[in-house]
Amino acid sequence: MAKLMTEQRFASPDDVYQLLIDSHRDLTPEQSTRLNAKLILLLANHIGDAEVLAEALRVARQGIE
Amino acid sequence: MHATFSYPKYSFTPSDEQRTGNVRRHPVVIVGAGPVGLTAALDFARKGVPVVVLDAEDTVSVGSRAVCYAKRALEVWDRLGVGQRMIDKGVVWKIGKVFNGDRMVYQFDLLPEPDHKIPAFINLQQYYLEDFLVAQARKSDLIDLRWLSRVISARQEADHVVLQVETPDGVHAVEADWVIACDGAKSSVRKMMGLEFQGEVFKDRFLIADVVMKADFPAERWFWFDPPFHRKQSALLHMQPDNVWRLDFQLGWDADPEEEKKPERVIPRVQAMLGADTPFELEWVSVYTFQCRRLDRFRHGRILFAGDSAHQVSPFGARGANSGVPDADNLVWKLALVLDGKAPESLLDSYCDERVAAAKENILNSTRSTDFITPKSEMSRVFRDAVLELAVDQPFARALVNSGRLSTPTTYTDSPLNTPDGDRFAGRMVPGAPATDAPVERDGLSGWLMEVLDGRFTVLYAAGDGPVPAEVAEALDGLAAGPLPLAWHAVTDRRRGIAGELVDSAGRLRERYDLTPGSVYLIRPDQHIAARWRRFDAAALSAALDRAVGHTVSR
Known part of the structure; x- marks a missing residue:
């Protein structure tokens, strides 16, 4: 069973963070939401494993309610 | 409105037991002469079991209603000798196309392999279907069809059920060893017994318009999200026999059902879809909402529920009649063996186990389709729209587009009647699976x-x-x-x-x-x-x- 990897994996973490932020530049909140949804779908398919996705969703939801 | 079909009128004839007052004990009484009740009656007759069928009305389904009949239901009807007539009259199809705006985003083939007797799907107005089933039932001496016979109460005794039946000649008692309630989503038997019918109500309204026209659309299921002719809502097109076309328009929860049914509201919608120069006539118009819910158990002592009386789904996926017919198929052989003393009464509990599992599967599929077509939250809509947007260029997203997952038979994976495999086999024919044709x-x-x-x-x-x-x-x-x-x-x-x-x-x-x-x-x-x-x-x-x-x- 694949496991969600939560150790640091980026060669250059600051570059990745900037990529995310830059991709939303000049977008309205609505457009950003749309971009995020498409990004999530693309990445979820790339992972291709419902268990890993479920684990990621569980971790992401922690502290929200 | 136009009429391509003239409704039969089945006459009421008082039964011997009503005329003489001598109450008879019948092995099986079926309540409801719809597709499910008539299927059960035909199957019992084939097994030599006499049945009484009580129906409150005296004609067939008013309106085309269910329309789409799947391979599995047709296989059951074929076994009962009435399938070919339906296929011959119906429109045979297997391809579905999904459009977003004016672009096709997804296409499916419901029977991609050759060499099957029965097609993937036919479209046929429910009135024809019921008319054919009634004609077949009338050929049997073992089926006693009683029209204008409304069940007004049901009482369970230790070894039988007593029904009070209201007819034009008054109220009389009918006794049965077993009663099968096939009296639809608004089942009066279910209400009399005070059984809970729980599930989800969806806040959306849909307009059905059956129109008569000459058109050259192919015999395929076409579904649109956000089409140019009906912005921000969905629409559906299906071919039926007699040049009748089923159009379905999503209206939203705030639509006024009475207003939307008026021809002056319907005709512009149809014209927008078909083009202003396509001549057509309205055949039938209806506005519906839907729910996904079911009974907890389908057997209550000597009363068994089958079809919409037991479970109700949204129409996306054609899982209503197509799951009711397998209910009858599952129940009848079991009850016939019990009546014959060849199987323990507990066999009937496997009817409940297997068909509750099927109902859960159907409700799950139907609910998922409905959540895609009618997103219940803002974020649900965002994801839905993102899927549709990606589906144009990204093959993976097409599999997520859900305009209705069309009815397929349930494999009774966990049924107590299965003998688990001890040997290795490849393929789909696992214990509990519906046999595939060859x-x-x-x-x-x-x-x-x-x-x-x-x-x-x-x-x-x-x-x-x-x-x-x-x-x-x-x-x-x-x-x-x-x-x-x-x-x-x-x-x-x-x-x-x-x-x-x-x-x-x-x-x-x-x-x-x-x-x-x-x-x-x-x-x-x-x-x-x-x-x-x-x-x-x-x-x-x-x-x-x-x-x-x-x-x-x-x-």
């Missing part, structure tokens, strides 16, 4: 496996290229002569002249059932797989048969 030659005539599976238990013995060993034939002849209705057939690669042999000349049976010489399948009267082995073992087969009729098998 062409076979019998007595020199080409036919189909589904025609061989005739409502009895069936044993298939794969003889390959050799003869059937004498001890195998003897054991199987013994079973066939036993108390349970059972037939057996040798499956051969080429003609060998064995009595009842099925010649698998195309090799489809071998392929679809992963047969090797010596393989054995036990198939139930409702054409679901009960057990299979790589080698014939008479004791194992007997034990599997016992298990399949609900006897507890010690392991």
Whole structure:
């Protein structure tokens, strides 16, 4: 069973963070939401494993309610 | 409005028991002469069980309603001798296309493999379907159809049920060992018994318009999200016989159902879809909402629920009538064996187990489709729209587009009637699965496996290229002569002249059932797989048969 990897994996973490932020530049909140949804779908398919996705969703939801 | 169909009027004739006041005890009374009740009645008659069918009305379904009938329901009707008439009249189809705006984003084929007798789907107005079922029922002396006979109360006694039935001649009692309530989503039997029908209500309204027109759209299911002619809502197009087309428009929760039904509201919507210069006439208009809900248990003592009275789904996926017919298919052979003293009453609980599992599967699929078509939250809509946007260029996203996952039969994976596999097999024909069709030659005539599976238990013995060993034939002849209705057939690669042999000349049976010489399948009267082995073992087969009729098998 694949496991969600939560150790640091980026060669250059600051570059990745900037990529995310830059991709939303000049977008309205609505457009950003749309971009995020498409990004999530693309990445979820790339992972291709419902268990890993479920684990990621569980971790992401922690502290929200 | 235009009328391509004239509704039959079935006359009320008072029954002997109403005229004389002598109450009779019937083995089975079916409440409701819709597709499910009539299917059950035909199946009982085929098994030699007399039935009374009570219906509150005196005609068939008003409006085309269900329209889409799936392969599995058609296979049941074909076994009952009425399927071909439906297929001949119906529009046969198997391709579905999904559009977003004016671009196609997804296409599916519901029967991608060849060599099946029955098509993936037909479209047929429900009134034709019921008319054909009634005509077939009238051919049987064992089916007593009673129109204008409304059940107003049901009382369970220790060993029977007493119904009070209201007719034009007054109220009288009818007694039955068993009652099957096939009286629809608004089931009065269910209400009389105070049973909870729980689930989800969806806040959306849809307009159905059946229009008569000459058009050259193909016989395919076309579904639009956000089409140019009906912005921000969905729409659906289906071909029916007699140049009738089913159009379905999503309206949203705030639409006023009475206003939306008015021709002056409907006609502009239809014109926008078809183009202003396409002449058409309205045949039938209806506005509906829907719910996904079910009874907790489908058996309540001697009253059994089947079809919409037991479970209700949204229309996306055509899972209403198409799951009600398998309910009847599942129940009738079991109840016939119980009535005949050949199976314990507890076999009826497996009806509940298996068909509740099917209802859960149907409700899950139908709810998911509905959540996609009618997103319930802002973020749900965002994801839905993102899927549609990605689907244009990204193949992975097309699989997520859900305009209705169309009805397929349920595999009773966890059924207590299954004998779990001890041997290795490939493919889909696992215990609990509905048998898949294949062409076979019998007595020199080409036919189909589904025609061989005739409502009895069936044993298939794969003889390959050799003869059937004498001890195998003897054991199987013994079973066939036993108390349970059972037939057996040798499956051969080429003609060998064995009595009842099925010649698998195309090799489809071998392929679809992963047969090797010596393989054995036990198939139930409702054409679901009960057990299979790589080698014939008479004791194992007997034990599997016992298990399949609900006897507890010690392991």
